[in-house]
Amino acid sequence: MTINHHPSEESIARYAAGRLEAGPALVLSVHLAGCPHCRGLLRTFEAVGGALIEDMPPAEMAEDALEVALARLDADAQRPARRVSAPQQLAPRLGDVELPAALAGCEIGPWRWMGPGFRLSRVRLPGEPDANILLMRISAGRKMPEHGHTGREFTQILSGSFSDSNGRYRAGDLAEEDSETEHQPIVDRESECICLAAVEGRMKLQGFVARMVQPLLGF
Numbered sequence: 702m703t704i705n706h707h708p709s710e711e712s713i714a715r716y717a718a719g720r721l722e723a724g725p726a727l728v729l730s731v732h733l734a735g736c737p738h739c740r741g742l743l744r745t746f747e748a749v750g751g752a753l754i755e756d757m758p759p760a761e762m763a764e765d766a767l768e769v770a771l772a773r774l775d776a777d778a779q780r781p782a783r784r785v786s787a788p789q790q791l792a793p794r795l796g797d798v799e800l801p802a803a804l805a806g807c808e809i810g811p812w813r814w815m816g817p818g819f820r821l822s823r824v825r826l827p828g829e830p831d832a833n834i835l836l837m838r839i840s841a842g843r844k845m846p847e848h849g850h851t852g853r854e855f856t857q858i859l860s861g862s863f864s865d866s867n868g869r870y871r872a873g874d875l876a877e878e879d880s881e882t883e884h885q886p887i888v889d890r891e892s893e894c895i896c897l898a899a900v901e902g903r904m905k906l907q908g909f910v911a912r913m914v915q916p917l918l919g920f
């Protein structure tokens with residue numbers, strides 16, 4: 702599988718630092734599982750992050766430093782993990798579609814008909830009620846819903862392909878779009894396209910699809 706479209710280095714760095722929102726982090730983890738190039742970058746960012754911490758001059762220890770550090774560790778343990786690792790389970794399925802192993806721990810809703818040639822399933826990540834993660838299934842030759850978004854949007858192609866002004870995206874590719882882009886990808890004619898998508902912030906869908914989808918997402 703040749704991968705031509707990758708997440709930005711900034712997003713991989715944020716993933717490495719655990720600073721990517723849960724939804725985008727899940728989508729990135731699916732890309733990373735299939736992309737040695739991005740896994741290499743991730744290792745670099747992790748190494749640099751560790752080196753930065755080691756290079757910091759030792760600060761004079763306050764008397765309660767240990768207590769403070771332990772309290773911080775407790776707080777970290779209670780916080781839901783931002784990094785999503787693939788559970789050791791068989792790949793989950795949704796009907797006839799085999800899904801990435803990273804979705805094994807998620808609650809995956811049924812395919813809902815959203816319009817001709819367009820079906821959607823809501824993915825819920827345990828402990829992350831605000832994460833907007835969707836599986837999209839769009840028929841060959843169809844336009845994907847026109848939309849903008851308030852934050853970055855991450856779309857991992859699971860099967861099939863689509864094209865937009867940035868080129869052609871095939872299985873294994875990740876499309877990362879910033880909030881400036883108003884884009885309307887078109888699924889290629891050969892086969893349907895199944896994608897996993899998440900946005901930072903809120904999605905702003907337009908027109909008919911928006912009226913169908915927004916109640917489903919609880920906007």
Ligand SMILES: [Zn+2]
Binds near residue numbers: 706707708738
């Ligand atoms: Zn990649």
